[in-house]
Amino acid sequence: MKNTPTKVKVLSIDIGGSHIKATILNEKGELKMDYDKVVTPAPASPENLIKAIKTLVKDFPAYDYISVGFPGYVKNGVIKTAPNLNTKLWTGFDLSKNLAEALGKPTKVVNDADMQGLGVVDGKGLEMVITLGTGFGTALLMDGHLLPHLELSQLPIKTDRNYDEYIGEKALEKHGKERWNKRMEKVFEILKTVFNYDTLYIGGGNSDKLTFKLDKNMRIVTNADGIKGGSRLWLSDAESRITKATPTK
Incomplete structure (x- = not known):
């Protein structure tokens, strides 16, 4: 979060084959609200999924950044594969750009296990x-x-x-x-x-x-532990090492 205020809020979203989960985190990865979820739409097309996310977060508190964990291979925010959502619908789709446009905040998208790992x-x-x-x-x-x-x-x-x-x-x-x-x-x-x-x-x-x-x-x-990784996507390397979320014992 270089050159940004230290007290920021991150909308952290975990996209799964059955549900889409989301919560608001602070810069330390601490939950500022209980995470909420909706059923993953079928078919899970980019259009349907973004619509579901907008519905899920419409009453959430204000946030500054968005982090997304996606179940597939992601490169620079662009989806390459989506084995459990339908790769044909997703290949080449820039989820980072489209979700940023839909929600009006800077967005980063990574593989869901990668985001969980950070948390x-x-x-x-x-x-x-x-x-x-x-x-x-x-x-x-x-x-x-x-x-x-x-x-x-x-x-x-x-x-x-x-x-x-x-x-x-x-x-x-x-x-x-x-x-x-x-x-x-x-x-x-x-x-x-x-x-x-x-x-x-x-x-x-x-x-x-x-x-x-x-x-x-x-x-x-x-x-709940894994979704905390959303805050670390926006930290500089130095910040990440100092303020990472407390690990599960």
Whole structure:
């Protein structure tokens, strides 16, 4: 938030396959109101989604900036993929520009797992964030800094299935919690071997369905924790290191 007042308010929005959530944060990532949500429209076209966001935030308190976590690959605010919303509807759409025009405030858009990562990490070593929801989201951070985003959910885990299809919402519904947990144990072993992370954070609506014991360096985090990352998108590097939101214990 270089060259801006220190006391600012950020509208932080988390776009998911089932719901759109939003709240107002201060520059430290502290919630200034309980987060509210609406159902993600179907079809989830850019026009319908922006309309839903406008409806959701119309009675929110005033804010200075907007941060958005989007479930797909985002480059400079432009959507490249949207596996759980319909990539054909979104490819090449500048969500940052269009939402800024719709709401009248400067807007930044990043991958949703990246934004969650900014909200929950301790800033120590290599930290990985995954989200278990409609699909499988991932983010990597080194000493609190986001690393280039990789759509790991689209990698094959079997010859005919990627990670989204293997452990996403549809797989959980189809195969049940017991089989899904066995798959999750396999996925965790792969992540541990490939990334050698210092800490793994597990978020998303299905994280509470994990039934096996987690390693000491694995933590469950909430969507409320993750949405706090919206404030850090607007901080300079120095500010981010000093005023980052208090991590979940």
